[in-house]
Amino acid sequence: MKSIMTCKGIAKSYGTGDIVELVLKRVDLEFFEGQASVLVGPSGSGKTTLLSILGCLLAPSEGQLLIADDTVNFSDKSSLTEVRRQKLGFIFQHAQLLPFLTIEENLAIVGRNAGMQDDDIKQRLDGLLHRLELKAMRYKHPAQLSGGQRQRVAIARALLHRPSIVLADEPTAALDWNTGKTVVELLLEQARMEKAVLVVVTHDTRMLPLFDRILSIADGILSEQAQTAAAENIFYTQP
Numbered sequence: 001m002k003s004i005m006t007c008k009g010i011a012k013s014y015g016t017g018d019i020v021e022l023v024l025k026r027v028d029l030e031f032f033e034g035q036a037s038v039l040v041g042p043s044g045s046g047k048t049t050l051l052s053i054l055g056c057l058l059a060p061s062e063g064q065l066l067i068a069d070d071t072v073n074f075s076d077k078s079s080l081t082e083v084r085r086q087k088l089g090f091i092f093q094h095a096q097l098l099p100f101l102t103i104e105e106n107l108a109i110v111g112r113n114a115g116m117q118d119d120d121i122k123q124r125l126d127g128l129l130h131r132l133e134l135k136a137m138r139y140k141h142p143a144q145l146s147g148g149q150r151q152r153v154a155i156a157r158a159l160l161h162r163p164s165i166v167l168a169d170e171p172t173a174a175l176d177w178n179t180g181k182t183v184v185e186l187l188l189e190q191a192r193m194e195k196a197v198l199v200v201v202t203h204d205t206r207m208l209p210l211f212d213r214i215l216s217i218a219d220g221i222l223s224e225q226a227q228t229a230a231a232e233n234i235f236y237t238q239p
């Protein structure tokens, strides 16, 4: 299996002087091609913090992040932007589409930022709109779509430039269970098809059995649960 991303001794604290909060103590993790992980933990445990570091949006206080064998240089803003545009796709709780652009334009902009040719962008766009059943939405604006449709556009946008890593922070929090489950299943299916590393933060333990790996954070420590045991445990403890 090809290694795509590695965390080596990553720690993160916020604040200065006497008021320092150590949110992540020491995270050592390796992610492999096509692997889908779910990240769980109580509110305030550091899930968004870790995802932001993986997404090169936030510098760790200690340790290193490697993407495809290259150590990310968090002090070099332009190389960070390049890594984000080329290698990463993001999905947030609310799709965060640009309201004044059509769905097609919202997607095309990601391809242009990644330096893709117009023909390639068009082909990718056609393919993803078809796969995610969004063809009828192509020339609409985000406000004209339902929450579930907007999250499907967010999946297309996260994958358009063929990133090797896709990160999603509570992508279904604003959706009902059925719509949310469909969105996560589509996200998993599409990411696996593209062989991308996928890391999804969720509070919804019912989603856990869908993933290859279960990572949980508590008291600053990240641990990994065995998938089958964890899934059974969750089902037994569900009311």
Ligand SMILES: Nc1ncnc2c1ncn2[C@@H]1O[C@H](COP(=O)(O)OP(=O)(O)OP(=O)(O)O)[C@@H](O)[C@H]1O
Residues within 6 Å of the ligand: 014, 015, 021, 023, 041, 042, 043, 044, 045, 046, 047, 048, 049, 050
């Ligand atoms: N920019 C910041 N400055 C100071 N403290 C921060 C900052 N961002 C997060 N924190 C603190 O770090 C801790 C972890 O926050 P984080 O947002 O990573 O948690 P989370 O697990 O994503 O929580 P939730 O499930 O509520 O989204 C919290 O105690 C939070 O107050």
Ligand SMILES: [Mg+2]
Residues within 6 Å of the ligand: 047, 048, 049
């Ligand atoms: Mg969070």
